[in-house]
Amino acid sequence: xxxxxxxxxxxxxxxxxxxxxxxxxxxxxxxxxxxxxxxxxxxxxxxxxxxxxxxxxxxxxxxxxxxxxxxxxxxxxxxxxxxxxxxxxxxxxxxxxxxxxxxxxxxxxxxxxxxxxxxxxxxxxxxxxxxxxxxxxxxxxxxxxxxxxxxxxxxxxxxxxxxxxxxxxxxxxxxxxxxxxxxxxxx
Numbered sequence: 001x002x003x004x005x006x007x008x009x010x011x012x013x014x015x016x017x018x019x020x021x022x023x024x025x026x027x028x029x030x031x032x033x034x035x036x037x038x039x040x041x042x043x044x045x046x047x048x049x050x051x052x053x054x055x056x057x058x059x060x061x062x063x064x065x066x067x068x069x070x071x072x073x074x075x076x077x078x079x080x081x082x083x084x085x086x087x088x089x090x091x092x093x094x095x096x097x098x099x100x101x102x103x104x105x106x107x108x109x110x111x112x113x114x115x116x117x118x119x120x121x122x123x124x125x126x127x128x129x130x131x132x133x134x135x136x137x138x139x140x141x142x143x144x145x146x147x148x149x150x151x152x153x154x155x156x157x158x159x160x161x162x163x164x165x166x167x168x169x170x171x172x173x174x175x176x177x178x179x180x181x182x183x184x185x186x187x
Contacts, residue, residue, distance in 0.1 A: 013162035016069035016077055016170065019046060020099065020108045020116075021057035028092040028099055028108045029053050032081030034163040036066070039134065044117060046133040050126075053085030058133055062121040063105035066135070067113035071159040071172045076112070078170070104139045114143040114158055 014034035021029050031054040035047035044066060048055050058064050069077035076095045083091040092099070099108035104118045119135030148154035161170045 009165045012164055012166065013171065014165060016161045016163050017046070018067040018069055018077060018080060018110060018113055019048070019054050020065045020067065020110055021054050021063070022061055022107060023053075023057050024060050027089060029057055029085040029089075030080045030092050030097075030110065031085070032069070032077055034165070042137045043122060044119060044135050044137060046135070047131065048133055049131050051086070055124075055133060057085075058121055059124070061106050063102075063107040064119050064121070064133075064135060065102060065105070065107045065109050066117040066119060067110050068115045068158065068160045070114055071161050073112050074161055074170050077161070102139075109141065114146045115153060115160075116141050 015036060017033045017036045019031045019033055019036075023029060031048070031052060033046060033048055033054075037045055039045040046066070050056075054064070076097060079095060080091065083094075085091060088094075098111045100111065101107075102109050102116075102118045105120055107118065109116045109118070117135075117137050118139040118141065119137055122134040122136040125132045125134065142153055146153055146157040148157065155173055155176075159172060161172055163169075164171060
């Protein structure tokens with residue numbers, strides 16, 4: 001028997017996305033966001049609100065990167081969600097992380113995270129019920145250590161972490177349990 005739990009953001013798992021931007025002076029800001037997803041083969045939608053420093057930067061600079069947080073850097077990723085760039089402008093420096101400027105967009109690529117999407121601002125959609133920053137993915141870069149023999153990103157090597165909205169926890173990815181577009185063919 002199911003038990004009613006009320007209204008919850010009950011989707012699991014959620015990604016742990018590190019959104020990195022420059023401000024108008026070239027200062028790096030990084031935000032931890034779980035509310036985001038691929039919305040087309042070359043687009044990502046980030047459901048982040050207007051007051052965030054990251055949103056303000058994206059409006060000004062028109063570019064950002066999105067990295068997938070990994071298990072090795074869980075504490076830093078969490079800190080990027082705890083500290084706000086509006087009150088802690090040096091939060092990136094406090095972690096000791098390093099970054100390089102993307103060759104493709106005016107945004108930083110964080111060296112420590114193994115995979116990054118380089119994005120140009122496509123649009124910001126604002127309605128009564130939605131505030132979405134949509135980015136056009138112009139490149140994806142990954143550390144060689146997370147690329148498998150087939151030339152594709154290997155999730156087991158990536159060690160990306162997931163966010164649990166039920167108990168506010170971070171989890172690593174487990175074992176592969178099936179093959180998409182194949183496991184269900186038996187039906």
